[in-house]
Amino acid sequence: MHDLYQFVSGPLAWVAFILFVGGSLYRMIAMLVEVKKKEPFIFTYMSLKYSLRSIVHWMTPFATYNWRRKPVLTVVTFAFHICLFVSPIFLLAHVTLWDESWDISWWTLPDGVADVMTLIVIAGCVFFLLRRLTQPEVQFVTFPSDYFILAIVAAPFVTGFLAYHQWFGYPMVMVLHVLAGEVMLVAIPFTRLSHMIYSPFTRAYMGSEFGVIRKSKDF
Amino acid sequence: MAEPAVTQDEKKEEEEQKVVDEGIEVGISRLTEARIEQVINQVLNTETGARLKTYVNTCIHCGLCSEACHYYMSHDKDPKWSPVGKVKQTLWEMIRKKGRVSPDFMRRAVEIAQTECNLCRRCLQFCPFGIDIAYLISMVRRICHKLGITPLYIQDTAHSHSVTMNQMWVKGDEWPDTLQWQEEEARGEFPTLRIPLEKEGADIMYSVIAPEPKFQAQLIYQAAAIMEVAGVDWTMPADMGWDNSDMAMFTGDNEIMGRVKRTHFELAARLRVKRIVMGECGHAFRSVYDTGNRWLGWSHPPIPIVHAIDFYWELLKDNRIPIKEKYPEPVTLHDPCNVIRGGGLMEKARYVAHALCETVVEMHPNREYNYCCCAGGGVINCGPPYKLKRVKSNRVKAEQLMDAKARGAKVIISPCHNCHSGLKDIKNYYDLHMDIKFFGDIIYQIMEKPE
Numbered sequence: 001m002h003d004l005y006q007f008v009s010g011p012l013a014w015v016a017f018i019l020f021v022g023g024s025l026y027r028m029i030a031m032l033v034e035v036k037k038k039e040p041f042i043f044t045y046m047s048l049k050y051s052l053r054s055i056v057h058w059m060t061p062f063a064t065y066n067w068r069r070k071p072v073l074t075v076v077t078f079a080f081h082i083c084l085f086v087s088p089i090f091l092l093a094h095v096t097l098w099d100e101s102w103d104i105s106w107w108t109l110p111d112g113v114a115d116v117m118t119l120i121v122i123a124g125c126v127f128f129l130l131r132r133l134t135q136p137e138v139q140f141v142t143f144p145s146d147y148f149i150l151a152i153v154a155a156p157f158v159t160g161f162l163a164y165h166q167w168f169g170y171p172m173v174m175v176l177h178v179l180a181g182e183v184m185l186v187a188i189p190f191t192r193l194s195h196m197i198y199s200p201f202t203r204a205y206m207g208s209e210f211g212v213i214r215k216s217k218d219f
Numbered sequence: 220m221a222e223p224a225v226t227q228d229e230k231k232e233e234e235e236q237k238v239v240d241e242g243i244e245v246g247i248s249r250l251t252e253a254r255i256e257q258v259i260n261q262v263l264n265t266e267t268g269a270r271l272k273t274y275v276n277t278c279i280h281c282g283l284c285s286e287a288c289h290y291y292m293s294h295d296k297d298p299k300w301s302p303v304g305k306v307k308q309t310l311w312e313m314i315r316k317k318g319r320v321s322p323d324f325m326r327r328a329v330e331i332a333q334t335e336c337n338l339c340r341r342c343l344q345f346c347p348f349g350i351d352i353a354y355l356i357s358m359v360r361r362i363c364h365k366l367g368i369t370p371l372y373i374q375d376t377a378h379s380h381s382v383t384m385n386q387m388w389v390k391g392d393e394w395p396d397t398l399q400w401q402e403e404e405a406r407g408e409f410p411t412l413r414i415p416l417e418k419e420g421a422d423i424m425y426s427v428i429a430p431e432p433k434f435q436a437q438l439i440y441q442a443a444a445i446m447e448v449a450g451v452d453w454t455m456p457a458d459m460g461w462d463n464s465d466m467a468m469f470t471g472d473n474e475i476m477g478r479v480k481r482t483h484f485e486l487a488a489r490l491r492v493k494r495i496v497m498g499e500c501g502h503a504f505r506s507v508y509d510t511g512n513r514w515l516g517w518s519h520p521p522i523p524i525v526h527a528i529d530f531y532w533e534l535l536k537d538n539r540i541p542i543k544e545k546y547p548e549p550v551t552l553h554d555p556c557n558v559i560r561g562g563g564l565m566e567k568a569r570y571v572a573h574a575l576c577e578t579v580v581e582m583h584p585n586r587e588y589n590y591c592c593c594a595g596g597g598v599i600n601c602g603p604p605y606k607l608k609r610v611k612s613n614r615v616k617a618e619q620l621m622d623a624k625a626r627g628a629k630v631i632i633s634p635c636h637n638c639h640s641g642l643k644d645i646k647n648y649y650d651l652h653m654d655i656k657f658f659g660d661i662i663y664q665i666m667e668k669p670e
Contacts, residue, residue: 031269038268044518058347065588066283066345073283137282137291140298141307146280198277199348205270206349213509215563216587218344 001171008178009097016182023189024197031201047208054207055200057219064219073131080124083117084153088181090114093164111164118161125154145192152187155180238604242371243329250322250366258365259318267358274350275314278303284352287345289590290335293614300612302342302352305331309359329368332359334605335612337598338469339556339591361471369470372602376466379429381475384482385462387429395457397432401440405447409669412447414439417490418454423525424492425455426483428464428500428636441663442498445531448666449539453496460486463497465506469597473514480511487522495520499527499657501557501635502595509561526558528634531658532567535574541667542575549578550656551620551628553642554589555635563587572632575661580628582619590616592633594641609641610648617649630654632661 035042057063067074088094092108099105109117128150132142159177163170187193210218263271285291285301298304309328313320320328338353346352363369369377379388389397395416402414415421425446431438446453455461460482467475484507487495497503508524525533534540552572558564565586572579582589593613598605620631620642631646631653633639639655646653 031273034269039270054349135282137285137296137298137301141280141282141303192276192279195277195279195348198273202273202277203349206343214561216560218349
């Protein structure tokens with residue numbers, strides 16, 4: 001078990017981070033190169049002002065028409081995404097690992113807060129799952145891959161929660177947790193989790209089109 | 220021209236009639252699976268690029284665009300009418316199967332792309348990622364165009380554009396004839412009025428859509444009257460290119476769209492006018508201001524384009540149209556997608572409405588969030604076979620209008636031709652008993668005229 005842990009948290013972690021960073025950069029650069037080659041006019045219309053106007057509105061709860069129309073979903077999706085980013089980065093146990101390996105560290109969350117944030121992420125996944133299962137307009141456009149990516153996101157948080165509380169089989173859960181985290185990192189550039197990479201660009205372009213040409217709001 | 224009210228039974232009966240579109244059927248009968256595969260892959264691999272790919276890869280299948288769509292809302296939230304639902308039934312499937320789809324699949328795809336989406340772009344404002352769903356549906360139309368399965372009626376108008384550079388097969392001599400006829404008529408009322416043809420160096424070239432000379436010549440009369448009273452230095456062209464409309468844009472026939480727009484701009488350049496002012500039409504504005512000019516490589520229109528709303532706003536702001544008294548009946552203002560969501564004229568439209576009318580009752584939602592009329596995007600141009608579906612698919616607009624009527628509105632102002640016709644069908648079908656007018660109708664009615 002110890003060897004297995006050494007393997008997943010050593011070489012495999014390297015592979016995961018390289019694929020995540022390299023893959024994300026590749027997807028981003030490949031997209032920009034193709035735009036330059038086939039649709040360079042897109043750059044003509046990009047406007048920093050309207051890109052930011054659009055991005056800021058959509059990143060602020062209730063700042064857009066659709067966020068206001070869907071208050072429950074808005075609260076859930078913002079809580080989910082914020083906790084999804086913040087809790088792994090500022091978790092004491094994670095920062096300790098960075099500290100041990102690289103001698104770098106930063107501010108950390110109190111464990112209790114991180115625990116609640118983890119539960120929020122898991123609850124968010126359950127909410128999105130129920131939405132997929134019960135809302136006809138979501139169900140109609142749901143593919144098996146949608147459940148799959150939801151599971152990929154939920155797994156590190158479920159295993160992390162179990163590992164923190166050490167309720168059963170700690171060493172095994174720990175290995176699974178590390179593995180789940182690595183799977184998620186690698187999945188980001190290569191599945192529709194890539195909306196993390198692409199959405200600033202699609203948002204910026206739509207914001208620019210609406211601001212520069214259409215002179216109306218895209219939010 | 221009110222049509223008789225239709226009873227519930229008659230409505231049901233109509234509904235059961237199956238739509239057979241000869242343009243689609245004949246086209247489908249000529250298709251082979253190999254041809255479909257080749258065309259889909261040609262369009263997806265060579266005509267599109269990172270934009271389409273990124274939109275498809277970024278969509279998280281959340282369904283948040285659904286309630287933007289009047290089709291979806293009018294069909295009791297049946298997901299097959301939602302924006303993403305329509306993309307799923309067309310483009311996703313084509314991509315997933317790498318173009319290996321059947322002729323039957325294409326029959327349904329063209330029906331969705333051409334008659335179940337107005338390209339109104341309301342869903343673009345609802346998508347958290349800003350995915351351009353209208354662009355995705357346009358690409359389906361492009362594929363259908365290349366396969367030769369575009370609905371008959373709208374294909375006919377695209378043919379007309381190709382042959383005559385106007386939408387309605389108006390012949391070379393009919394156009395100046397019509398202008399001359401309207402000039403003569405108008406001189407009875409305004410003795411010094413002219414419709415100056417081919418006046419080089421005029422401030423403004425006035426352009427209209429072909430249905431105006433074809434069967435709404437009074438709109439040209441009214442425009443001439445407004446120009447006369449406001450003392451505008453204007454001209455109308457005598458040659459091809461006078462029509463600013465563009466159905467080729469909506470069939471995915473980008474090559475014809477480009478030819479038509481180039482002719483239009485070159486005409487204005489030949490006349491050395493400072494600006495092009497266009498009548499109250501939405502899709503034509505989209506074509507000359509947003510889509511057609513850009514396809515030709517002009518990032519912005521090479522000669523400034525001024526929509527009628529903008530032009531009336533200028534004239535009214537400068538007090539150039541003397542008004543006898545404001546229009547007394549309470550009005551409600553419809554916001555046409557292509558000039559409001561697509562051109563930002565919402566506040567100017569309101570300025571004009573308030574300057575002309577005693578009472579303006581707002582519809583809700585309004586401005587750039589307004590519901591489409593369900594006629595635009597070439598849907599009404601697919602003709603009578605689809606009329607019933609079109610009106611039934613916009614029950615939400617009828618409800619919006621009914622609500623405005625309950626708060627006193629008697630007249631709908633619709634500064635767009637397609638909206639005008641679409642709303643007329645809606646008010647008739649849902650027995651709304653409201654009048655529909657252009658801004659031009661109201662200005663003409665209330666402005667001071669010579670004794």
